[in-house]
Amino acid sequence: DAGVTQSPTHLIKTRGQQVTLRCSPKSGHDTVSWYQQALGQGPQFIFQYYEEEERQRGNFPDRFSGHQFPNYSSELNVNALLLGDSALYLCASSGGWSPLHFGNGTRLTVT
Amino acid sequence: KNEVEQSPQNLTAQEGEFITINCSYSVGISALHWLQQHPGGGIVSLFMLSSGKKKHGRLIATINIQEKHSSLHITASHPRDSAVYICAVGSGGGADGLTFGKGTHLIIQP
Numbered sequence: 001d002a003g004v005t006q007s008p009t010h011l012i013k014t015r016g017q018q019v020t021l022r023c024s025p026k027s028g029h030d031t032v033s034w035y036q037q038a039l040g041q042g043p044q045f046i047f048q049y050y051e052e053e054e055r056q057r058g059n060f061p062d063r064f065s066g067h068q069f070p071n072y073s074s075e076l077n078v079n080a081l082l083l084g085d086s087a088l089y090l091c092a093s094s095g096g097w098s099p100l101h102f103g104n105g106t107r108l109t110v111t
Numbered sequence: 112k113n114e115v116e117q118s119p120q121n122l123t124a125q126e127g128e129f130i131t132i133n134c135s136y137s138v139g140i141s142a143l144h145w146l147q148q149h150p151g152g153g154i155v156s157l158f159m160l161s162s163g164k165k166k167h168g169r170l171i172a173t174i175n176i177q178e179k180h181s182s183l184h185i186t187a188s189h190p191r192d193s194a195v196y197i198c199a200v201g202s203g204g205g206a207d208g209l210t211f212g213k214g215t216h217l218i219i220q221p
């Protein structure tokens with residue numbers, strides 16, 4: 001049983017560009033949450049998707065948007081990239097009260 | 112907004128020592144998570160608890176809801192326990208958007 005998978009693992013983009021990160025949840029999980037982790041910091045909650053809708057959102061600008069597909073996989077889109085968007089982006093999936101399962105993350109570098 | 116504080120930020124200990132990492136939060140929660148993060152980024156969920164105490168192998172997690180405090184203990188520590196340990200809190204089950212502490216960087220020396 002594959003756990004949470006994220007792609008790509010690493011990505012380098014230029015300021016102003018747009019990026020799409022992908023996440024496939026663990027089998028049986030229907031909820032996907034996205035987190036941003038800057039170097040040396042704890043993760044920060046971006047948003048959560050359930051039943052193809054954004055259910056909760058953290059304190060992130062509208063440049064950060066997402067989507068969940070009928071198979072529960074999810075995308076995180078970031079527009080107009082800034083240097084400060086460089087971080088590890090983590091996806092976590094869960095179902096109901098089950099513990100979270102995290103992917104290994106996508107390391108985004110903005111130059 | 113919940114504030115999550117962990118202590119210590121950094122901890123270096125010798126193999127075999129008993130380790131305690133603390134977590135305090137400011138607002139009532141329904142679940143607290145202890146997570147382990149190794150270099151490279153992967154995060155593993157160690158415990159999710161809402162009351163009392165849980166044990167898994169050499170790891171023990173406790174929570175005091177009234178005092179808004181939780182501790183993670185590692186008995187007979189081993190170099191492979193070296194990692195960042197993160198406390199995170201949420202208000203609704205495992206699927207809730209969590210608020211994370213900054214983590215405790217633990218190094219166990221042989």
